[in-house]
Amino acid sequence: MEPTRTDWLVGQFDAVAVAAAYACGHCNSTTEIHTVDGVLRVAVHHDDECLVLNGVLPSAPDVMRAFASSVPDTSHP
Secondary structure, eight states, rough: OOOOOOTTTOOOHHHHHHHHHOSSSSSSSEEEEEEEEEEEEEEEEEOOOOTTTTTTSSSHHHHHHHEEEEEEGGGGG
8 A cells, every 4th residue: 555645734834934933931942044066054052051942851841842833823713
């Protein structure tokens, strides 16, 4: 059986908007967005002592906040 693509769970999203909305909750990070060979690259520059940068805490909550804030209000039920 060939795999199928499902986009109903997340839907379409704007990767640039998500990257621009990302902010680390544990430091004063900055985000740099650029394209290399047609692929969007996001560089997050954390403070040296950041708990996320050092692997003590996960970045997942910050990423989910970025996703949530990048979704237009018209997409919410």
